[in-house]
Amino acid sequence: MVELRFDGRVAVVTGAGGGLGKAYALLLASRGAKVVVNDLGGARDGVGKSNFADDVVKEIRDKGGVAVADYNSVVEGEKIIKTAIDNFGRIDILINNAGILRDKSFLKLSEQDWDLVHTVHLKGAYKTTHAAWDYFRKQKFGRIIMTASNSGIFGNFGQSNYSAAKLGLVGFTYALALEGAKYNIKVNTIVPTAASRLTEDILPPDMFQAMKPELIAPVVAYMVHDSFEDTAQVIDSTLGYATKTYFVRGVGSPLKKKPSDPVTIESVQQQWSKVVDMKDAKHLDKMAEVTFDLVERLQEFEDRAKLDGDKNVYWKNYSYDSKDLCLYALGVGASVVNPADLKFLYESHENFSALPTFFILAAMCMEAPIVGPAMPPGKYADFTNILHGEQYIEYVGDFPGTEGTFQVRCYVSDVLDKGSSAVAIVNSEIYQDKSLLLRTQQHIFVVGQGGFGGPRKSTNAIDVVPVPKRTPDSVVEQRTADDQAALYRLSGDYNPLHIDPNVAVASGHSKPILHGLSSLGFSVRHVLAKYGDNNPGNVKAVKARFAKPVLPGHTLVTEMWVEGKRVHFQTKTKENGNVVIAGAYVDLKNVGSVQASNVSSSENLKSDGIFARIKEEVSKNVEKAKSVNAVFLYNITVNGKTVKQWTLDLKTPVVNEGEPTGKADTTITVSDSDMVDIASGSLNPQVAFMKGKLKIAGNIMMAQKLQPLLKSEAKL
Numbered sequence: 060m061v062e063l064r065f066d067g068r069v070a071v072v073t074g075a076g077g078g079l080g081k082a083y084a085l086l087l088a089s090r091g092a093k094v095v096v097n098d099l100g101g102a103r104d105g106v107g108k109s110n111f112a113d114d115v116v117k118e119i120r121d122k123g124g125v126a127v128a129d130y131n132s133v134v135e136g137e138k139i140i141k142t143a144i145d146n147f148g149r150i151d152i153l154i155n156n157a158g159i160l161r162d163k164s165f166l167k168l169s170e171q172d173w174d175l176v177h178t179v180h181l182k183g184a185y186k187t188t189h190a191a192w193d194y195f196r197k198q199k200f201g202r203i204i205m206t207a208s209n210s211g212i213f214g215n216f217g218q219s220n221y222s223a224a225k226l227g228l229v230g231f232t233y234a235l236a237l238e239g240a241k242y243n244i245k246v247n248t249i250v251p252t253a254a255s256r257l258t259e260d261i262l263p264p265d266m267f268q269a270m271k272p273e274l275i276a277p278v279v280a281y282m283v284h285d286s287f288e289d290t291a292q293v294i295d296s297t298l299g300y301a302t303k304t305y306f307v308r309g310v311g312s313p314l315k316k317k318p319s320d321p322v323t324i325e326s327v328q329q330q331w332s333k334v335v336d337m338k339d340a341k342h343l344d345k346m347a348e349v350t351f352d353l354v355e356r357l358q359e360f361e362d363r364a365k366l367d368g369d370k371n372v373y374w375k376n377y378s379y380d381s382k383d384l385c386l387y388a389l390g391v392g393a394s395v396v397n398p399a400d401l402k403f404l405y406e407s408h409e410n411f412s413a414l415p416t417f418f419i420l421a422a423m424c425m426e427a428p429i430v431g432p433a434m435p436p437g438k439y440a441d442f443t444n445i446l447h448g449e450q451y452i453e454y455v456g457d458f459p460g461t462e463g464t465f466q467v468r469c470y471v472s473d474v475l476d477k478g479s480s481a482v483a484i485v486n487s488e489i490y491q492d493k494s495l496l497l498r499t500q501q502h503i504f505v506v507g508q509g510g511f512g513g514p515r516k517s518t519n520a521i522d523v524v525p526v527p528k529r530t531p532d533s534v535v536e537q538r539t540a541d542d543q544a545a546l547y548r549l550s551g552d553y554n555p556l557h558i559d560p561n562v563a564v565a566s567g568h569s570k571p572i573l574h575g576l577s578s579l580g581f582s583v584r585h586v587l588a589k590y591g592d593n594n595p596g597n598v599k600a601v602k603a604r605f606a607k608p609v610l611p612g613h614t615l616v617t618e619m620w621v622e623g624k625r626v627h628f629q630t631k632t633k634e635n636g637n638v639v640i641a642g643a644y645v646d647l648k649n650v651g652s653v654q655a656s657n658v659s660s661s662e663n664l665k666s667d668g669i670f671a672r673i674k675e676e677v678s679k680n681v682e683k684a685k686s687v688n689a690v691f692l693y694n695i696t697v698n699g700k701t702v703k704q705w706t707l708d709l710k711t712p713v714v715n716e717g718e719p720t721g722k723a724d725t726t727i728t729v730s731d732s733d734m735v736d737i738a739s740g741s742l743n744p745q746v747a748f749m750k751g752k753l754k755i756a757g758n759i760m761m762a763q764k765l766q767p768l769l770k771s772e773a774k775l
């Protein structure tokens with residue numbers, strides 16, 4: 060590593076007779092800088108005089124460095140700079156470090172205490188800096204350090220004078236950094252916490268020992284080096300640790316509901332929680348950015364008011380990233396066991412993508428009090444009486460990317476009176492940079508809150524569509540995990556109904572129930588894999604009704620019917636035969652290459668192209684032989700080359716995939732032409748079996764155990 064040196068540079072360090080200033084002076088001198096060691100020699104309160112500076116100069120010279128002492132007060136800063144010019148002919152680095160304390164509780168603080176502290180810290184820094192400024196401008200080089208304090212940034216009891224002066228230096232830094240920018244003058248602030256004359260009887264002794272100024276000096280030295288490009292940085296450092304500190308600004312809020320409303324004390328009170336909400340706070344670099352930000356927000360306020368009219372609308376921002384997508388995918392049953400799911404679980408996958416139902420999360424607006432206030436007089440809605448009744452999502456714009464921020468608009472369009480219960484229709488629109496990407500609609504079923512004489516139907520409602528009466532074209536089963544709800548809730552729906560046994564029982568359930576949206580996520584994954592080429596961008600719309608609760612651990616059976624580009628589906632729970640998702644559909648842009656067939660699939664969905672379909676078939680056939688207690692290995696060969704290996708455990712029976720080992724109980728041979736036939740949809744795997752295009756051969760053990768089972772189907 061190249062040693063950072065200061066040869067040819069002249070540095071002034073104020074208050075360098077001891078503590079931090081001394082450490083700075085010694086370090087800079089040891090790296091080649093000529094140093095003016097300034098110190099008035101006063102005690103902590105500024106009273107008295109001693110020759111600390113001489114001792115430091117001696118120490119520097121003894122080590123072969125170059126330094127002169129200076130005893131002027133920073134209030135006469137020009138004299139200190141003159142010492143540098145007279146002795147070394149230039150000034151390059153100015154470290155404003157000198158300071159005093161006059162700590163008193165505010166009641167006892169005299170005007171003199173106030174003035175003295177301000178004079179030394181603020182005016183002193185002004186005086187030295189002002190005297191050096193013109194040299195810096197002319198030579199187009201200058202490095203300035205101000206010394207602030209956490210007392211200024213956070214306030215400190217008994218230090219009102221000091222806190223005020225120290226924060227003043229931060230503002231001074233920011234302004235000078237702007238003025239010095241085009242002259243290569245970098246102005247930065249150190250916020251040190253160190254053992255020094257100022258802190259020696261304030262800090263506990265062991266801490267005092269550990270807080271060596273020598274641990275901060277390298278930070279300051281780096282910040283005044285030629286190579287240091289940053290400016291307007293406020294760096295907090297102690298105990299060999301450093302961090303940047305800065306102001307952030309909240310999103311804030313207009314102080315009224317509508318642009319035409321007046322601003323009143325009461326309207327301020329109403330908006331106050333938004334005024335002080337720092338959730339999406341950010342740092343702004345320039346005053347101009349603050350103005351720009353404000354103008355943008357006011358414009359947005361006007362635009363939204365036009366869009367919203369009289370509706371009681373809730374707006375929010377929603378941000379997500381790859382971790383959110385992976386967590387959600389797990390919550391709706393995606394698994395690495397299924398290769399087709401990997402693109403939803405692995406952020407470095409070449410086709411990494413959100414599942415289509417993920418974006419419903421953006422529209423949930425669970426934090427907003429919107430359903431409750433929309434209820435008719437005397438009726439209420441809260442987590443104790445609501446159920447997710449129906450869900451719709453429609454993709455209007457391009458399918459969103461794997462991270463982003465949306466602006467979400469939510470409102471209740473209707474509250475329907477269903478007799479004993481009510482249904483609130485919640486519409487959401489999701490925008491990105493002012494373009495509408497998605498629309499959603501939720502029906503929130505409010506148990507026991509009907510009978511208020513309201514309408515039973517609404518033209519705003521997007522209805523479910525009964526599934527066709529014929530046998531389903533495809534069926535996919537998948538067991539939900541016992542922890543499915545515990546996992547899904549981490550995507551943002553913390554309704555205790557899904558985790559807390561007491562809440563579940565109080566709501567009339569035997570135990571916590573699965574989120575409706577988790578079950579929906581499972582089924583839409585099944586549809587997408589089966590008919591949508593597993594491509595989320597292929598989905599135009601999804602609609603579903605949650606007809607009965609699902610318990611975590613239950614097996615979801617998704618039955619599908621293809622009609623044009625609409626895949627109707629309903630979902631049952633295998634354990635009790637209940638239809639849990641009813642009248643549902645996925646509208647696709649294109650129906651995938653695998654056409655409708657009467658194929659039922661294995662317990663785990665393995666729809667990775669043609670291999671998955673064949674695998675499902677094998678699994679299905681062998682499922683009939685559960686009594687056969689054996690594990691089979693299949694080599695899958697295409698044109699003589701073993702491309703995959705499956706393990707089939709008849710007890711499960713689940714087909715697992717692995718790297719070919721060469722050994723196998725049987726070999727399934729698929730020719731290239733079969734693959735083309737099958738993939739293009741002219742043959743489905745079952746037909747392929749029947750026609751004998753798919754040949755099963757292998758060792759005797761396999762043949763004996765498997766052939767009787769396969770014969771009836773495959774007519775080998």
Ligand SMILES: CCCCCCC[C@@H](O)CC(=O)SCCNC(=O)CCNC(=O)[C@H](O)C(C)(C)COP(=O)(O)OP(=O)(O)OC[C@H]1O[C@@H](n2cnc3c(N)ncnc32)[C@H](O)[C@@H]1OP(=O)(O)O
Pocket residue numbers: 423424425429430445446447448449477480482485502503504515516552554572573574575576604605606607608609
């Ligand atoms: C803003 C932020 C909000 C956040 C909300 C989401 C938070 C989540 O944490 C909540 C959840 O995920 S809850 C879990 C998922 N949902 C469920 O499990 C509900 C399952 N459904 C049921 O139990 C019944 O359908 C049940 C109980 C809902 C209705 O059954 P019944 O009372 O027997 O109704 P029924 O007699 O069949 O019909 C009466 C009228 O209601 C309509 N209806 C029925 N089911 C509906 C449903 N699921 N959604 C909407 N409307 C429904 C019927 O059509 C009928 O009306 P009409 O006579 O006009 O046709």
